[in-house]
Every structure is written in C-alpha cells, then in structure tokens.
Amino acid sequence: DAGVIQSPRHEVTxxxxxxxxxxxxxSGHDYLFWYRQTMMRGLELxxxxxxxVPIDDSxxxxxxxxxxxxxxxxxxxxxxxxxxxxxxxxxxxxxxTGVVYEQYFGPGTRLTVT
Amino acid sequence: KxxxxxxxxxxxxxxxxxxxxxxxxxxxxxxxxQWFRQDPGKGLTSLLxxxxxxxxxxxxxxxxxxxxxxxxxxxxxxxxxxxxxxTYLCAALNAGGTSYxxxxxxxxxxxxxxx
Numbered sequence: 001d002a003g004v005i006q007s008p009r010h011e012v013t014x015x016x017x018x019x020x021x022x023x024x025x026x027s028g029h030d031y032l033f034w035y036r037q038t039m040m041r042g043l044e045l046x047x048x049x050x051x052x053v054p055i056d057d058s059x060x061x062x063x064x065x066x067x068x069x070x071x072x073x074x075x076x077x078x079x080x081x082x083x084x085x086x087x088x089x090x091x092x093x094x095x096x097t098g099v100v101y102e103q104y105f106g107p108g109t110r111l112t113v114t
Numbered sequence: 115k116x117x118x119x120x121x122x123x124x125x126x127x128x129x130x131x132x133x134x135x136x137x138x139x140x141x142x143x144x145x146x147x148q149w150f151r152q153d154p155g156k157g158l159t160s161l162l163x164x165x166x167x168x169x170x171x172x173x174x175x176x177x178x179x180x181x182x183x184x185x186x187x188x189x190x191x192x193x194x195x196x197x198x199x200x201t202y203l204c205a206a207l208n209a210g211g212t213s214y215x216x217x218x219x220x221x222x223x224x225x226x227x228x229x
Contacts, residue, residue: 043219056216091157101145101207103217105158
C-alpha cells in the first residue's frame with residue numbers, strides 16, 4: 001500500500017481565501033484522523049471519523065473549519081475563510097479496528113496564510 | 115481529559131551514549147501507547163507500539179516500556195548515533211467512552227546526537 005496520501009503538500013494562500021486539504025487513507029482502514037501541528041501548541045487532534053462518520057469534532061477550532069468523509073477512501077478538511085493563525089502543518093492519519101489500532105500518518109500539508 | 119507529558123524537552127548527547135526518554139500520562143485507561151519519530155519538516159514515523167496488556171516492545175536499538183499503573187512509558191535508545199537526531203513523540207490511545215480511538219500526544223523530546 002502507498003500509505004496515507006495527502007495533497008497538496010504545500011499551500012500558500014491569502015487571508016480570506018478558501019483552503020481545501022485532501023486525504024486518502026490506507027485501504028481497509030476504518031478510522032481517519034485530522035491533526036494540526038504548530039510550534040506553540042504541538043500536535044492537536046481536530047476531528048476523527050469511524051466508518052465515514054464524524055465521531056469527535058471537539059478539536060475543530062471554530063466554524064471556519066469543516067471536514068467531510070464522503071467515502072472510505074477520501075476526506076477533506078476545509079477552512080473558509082482562512083486566517084494567518086491557521087498557518088500550520090496539517091496531518092491526516094488512519095488506523096484499522098482491531099487488536100492494535102496503530103495510527104499511520106501522512107506526510108502532511110504545510111499551510112501558509114499570508 | 116488525558117494529558118501526556120514528555121521529559122526532557124530537549125536532550126543533547128555524544129554519539130555512542132545510551133539514553134532514556136520519558137513519557138507520563140494522567141489517565142491510565144489507555145488502549146496502547148505509541149512512540150513516534152519526526153524529522154524536521156517531515157511527517158511522523160511510528161517506532162514502537164505497546165498494547166495496554168504488554169510491558170515492553172523492542173525494535174533494534176530501541177526499547178519501549180509501559181507501566182500503566184504509574185502512568186509512565188520510557189523509550190530507551192542504545193548506542194545512539196547522529197542519525198537518531200530527531201523529535202520523539204509519545205502518544206496515548208484512549209480507551210472507552212467518547213474518547214475511544216483518540217491519540218493524545220506529548221510535546222516531544224528534541225534529541226541531538228553529536229559525533
């Protein structure tokens with residue numbers, strides 16, 4: 001398997017613009033997680049899905065953030081409108097129900113909002 | 115609410131030293147504990163995963179232990195090399211309730227191994 005795939009790898013946008021980050025989990029994994037990493041706050045869980053259903057979105061910072069998982073092989077994280085404080089690295093991870101639940105991370109999307 | 119703390123925040127050692135990274139967690143109701151490595155500007159690579167029923171896991175020069183009752187895990191790196199320089203993160207996977215499946219991360223230990 002190719003692992004967790006994220007796109008784009010880098011995104012530079014102006015304040016106020018809409019940003020869409022994409023993730024393809026590992027085939028067969030039924031959990032999908034979105035994280036954000038900054039120097040100040042470290043790694044934070046934003047939202048996670050199980051079988052395409054959002055389970056916990058308590059980490060989503062505000063209404064400007066939304067996430068969807070229309071099918072088992074694709075998820076999006078959208079920021080509208082974007083702000084400079086949203087600049088961070090956004091990671092997607094997936095795992096599979098079972099004995100281990102090991103999470104596998106994608107390479108991340110580095111977002112810069114100017 | 116689970117909280118994970120890593121000590122020290124940064125560590126600089128000469129090549130060849132054996133070293134220990136510490137991780138503590140406040141809620142012992144965990145499913146497993148994972149140790150990750152992150153190189154600058156890169157994603158997270160899983161190093162070791164210890165299930166709640168296990169005491170330790172080993173991979174090459176790495177050994178991770180888990181003491182659920184005391185809320186502690188350690189990552190032992192033997193004969194450190196400059197290539198081990200990276201940030202090491204531990205993360206606890208919560209079990210039960212509404213937090214099931216949720217990883218809580220520590221802030222990481224930045225390790226520098228100098229030749």
